[in-house]
Amino acid sequence: MAHHQSIAQLDDTLREICQRLIKVDDGIRDIILFGSAVYAPECAKDIDILITTKEPLEHDAYMDAVSDLPIQVDVIVRKVGERIGEGIAMSVVAFGKVIYGDGATIEEVKKFMPPPSFEDAREYIVIADRTFADAEAEEAHSLKDKLYRAAFDFLFDAGRSAVMAYLNTEETRWGELRRMLSSSFSERFREIINTLHIRYSYDGDYPRDTVKEAYHHWREIVCKFIDDLESAANVAWR
Structure with missing residues (x-):
């Protein structure tokens, strides 16, 4: 069942997420945190992350890696250069926080996002x-x-x-x-x-x-x- 974590607990969880995902896929370039875990971390009931990787594995491989953590983790995976939905793109650009990698994903995603209305x-x-x-x-x-x-x-x-x-x-x-x-x-x-x-x-x-x-x-x-x-x-x- 989803529950709130303290800032320190969330930081520990994010480090664990990165370690597990990189172990599963060594081609990961970036892991971007977005959503409520960025702008209201103590209120977050789940964690939303965007992964950019060279060659994506089956989605279940990533979900299985983070399935037993104390907070629900929702994972979106994209290949380098791949377009993502406008709603996710806007959230990543507005609130994205790089937790692994150089953050090039945010600039990449921005190119696919039209100006807001x-x-x-x-x-x-x-x-x-x-x-x-x-x-x-x-x-x-x-x-x-x-x-x-x-x-x-x-x-x-x-x-x-x-x-x-x-x-x-x-x-x-x-x-x-x-x-x-x-x-x-x-x-x-x-x-x-x-x-x-x-x-x-x-x-x-x-x-x-x-x-x-x-x-x-x-x-x-x-x-x-x-x-x-x-x-x-x-x-x-x-």
């Missing part, structure tokens, strides 16, 4: 809302904090995806994206980056006594940012 950006708002609701319902202080931080970061991801849609680019680095924007949009995006991504999510310095008000305040700001970028794009594309 404005609807993709708004889907992050939905994910943020659901994560915030989970945080409100959570009783354990540590998990509650991480869910709040993840919710704020999903609002940032909504803004970043909207910028990518506006610029029609696969670039995900927020520093590069901000430099590509006009001054007015750049300044608004800078505030979203600095507050939601860095201060609230990364540093955990969000207003704990008024967290609901802060969330809805920034949710409104991000939604307006998405709407304004979409309107500007529609004018530019006419």
